[in-house]
Amino acid sequence: MNKLDCTTAEVxxxxxxxxxxxxxxxxLLDEHLAGCSSCRRTRAATADxxxxxxxxxxxxxxxxxxxxxxxxxxxxxxxxxxxxPSWRKWRFTAVAAxxxxxxxxVGLWRAAPLLDQxxxxxxxxxxxxxxxxxxxxxxxxEIAAPxxxxxxxxxxxxxxxxxxxxxxxxFEVEDEPDNLLL
Amino acid sequence: MTDAExxxxxxxxxxxxxxxxxxxxxxxxxxxxxxxxxxxxxARDISQNVFLKAYEGLSRFxxxxxxxxxxxxxxxxxxxxxxxxxxxxQVAELTEDLPDCSPSQAERLEDAILRARIRxxxxxxxxxxxxxxxxxxxxxxxxxxxxxxxxxxxxxxxxNFFQAxxxxxxxxxx
Numbered sequence: 001m002n003k004l005d006c007t008t009a010e011v012x013x014x015x016x017x018x019x020x021x022x023x024x025x026x027x028l029l030d031e032h033l034a035g036c037s038s039c040r041r042t043r044a045a046t047a048d049x050x051x052x053x054x055x056x057x058x059x060x061x062x063x064x065x066x067x068x069x070x071x072x073x074x075x076x077x078x079x080x081x082x083x084x085p086s087w088r089k090w091r092f093t094a095v096a097a098x099x100x101x102x103x104x105x106v107g108l109w110r111a112a113p114l115l116d117q118x119x120x121x122x123x124x125x126x127x128x129x130x131x132x133x134x135x136x137x138x139x140x141x142e143i144a145a146p147x148x149x150x151x152x153x154x155x156x157x158x159x160x161x162x163x164x165x166x167x168x169x170x171f172e173v174e175d176e177p178d179n180l181l182l
Numbered sequence: 183m184t185d186a187e188x189x190x191x192x193x194x195x196x197x198x199x200x201x202x203x204x205x206x207x208x209x210x211x212x213x214x215x216x217x218x219x220x221x222x223x224x225a226r227d228i229s230q231n232v233f234l235k236a237y238e239g240l241s242r243f244x245x246x247x248x249x250x251x252x253x254x255x256x257x258x259x260x261x262x263x264x265x266x267x268x269x270x271x272q273v274a275e276l277t278e279d280l281p282d283c284s285p286s287q288a289e290r291l292e293d294a295i296l297r298a299r300i301r302x303x304x305x306x307x308x309x310x311x312x313x314x315x316x317x318x319x320x321x322x323x324x325x326x327x328x329x330x331x332x333x334x335x336x337x338x339x340x341x342n343f344f345q346a347x348x349x350x351x352x353x354x355x356x
Contacts, residue, residue: 010348011344014343014344014347014348015340015344018318018343018347042351045351045354045355046347046351048354049300049347049350049351049354050319050347052293052296052297052300053300053304053315053319053350054319054320055297056297056300056301057217057320058216058217058220058222060213061212061216061222065222065226066209068226069208069212069226069229069230070204070208072226072230073204073208073230073233074201076230076234077200077233077234077237080234080237080238081197
């Protein structure tokens with residue numbers, strides 16, 4: 001009597017060719033295969049597939065490849081260790097520069113009350129972000145400028161650096177320039 | 183010295199410890215990448231970038247897994263990114279010379295055609311199935327290691343291997 005169905009047999013065939021089966025399962029599978037030509041074909045085809053995949057490997061690289069690999073990797077690692085230009089130094093320089101721009105923005109705003117107060121600081125916020133993008137690459141969505149309208153005013157509340165991230169804070173101002181905080 | 187000891191030494195400032203890790207893993211890691219991308223220059227670039235990422239990130243590595251698992255998972259993610267960027271372009275090619283009429287060369291051609299068909303079929307497998315098949319057959323990893331690298335558990339990895347084999351077999355029967 002054949003105790004295995006063909007679906008289970010297929011799973012066992014793959015397992016037998018891959019990890020191997022314990023004796024009990026192997027005996028059951030062999031019994032099934034002895035009486036099932038379809039599963040015998042499945043076993044042969046599966047063995048062929050695994051054998052072809054195993055043989056289909058790219059040519060191993062030459063000794064020259066490994067020599068160049070090591071040389072260029074060590075050079076790239078050494079570059080990472082070189083002291084100048086220091087990312088940390090640049091980061092603080094950048095943050096200081098942006099903070100300077102922010103101070104200038106507020107100074108200009110206070111000194112020129114006739115400026116279009118609904119849009120000017122927000123436009124400058126965009127410039128700051130553009131500067132940051134130049135220094136740090138594209139900004140994350142979280143630090144993109146908030147939606148602008150002519151009735152809203154945004155003031156920079158702070159810029160900070162943490163690792164490779166730059167955090168910009170702002171708040172909405174409602175016609176009260178004296179409330180600005182930096 | 184174990185990998186964990188080398189990692190600790192590197193964190194204390196020993197560059198030699200990292201060089202030892204490179205010495206240990208650069209060849210097997212590059213070969214694994216090469217078997218997946220099938221281009222030596224690409225494999226070299228990806229592999230070197232993996233070590234550069236490891237060099238930068240090792241101080242933050244929490245040791246929740248082994249260094250090898252961590253390193254290989256960086257490599258697999260890089261390979262996946264590369265293959266996604268490359269899009270659906272196939273690299274299945276016949277690299278052997280075309281034979282004249284001798285039986286052995288005819289067999290070689292037949293084998294080359296078969297391998298090209300299988301390679302194309304492997305490339306078209308769903309990502310997890312493809313990676314499981316390659317890690318199992320080429321790298322000889324057990325299913326626990328594979329699950330640690332690509333996610334899921336051992337049985338899910340076995341299931342992926344079974345499905346991959348079944349799909350390839352069906353593709354060859356056509």
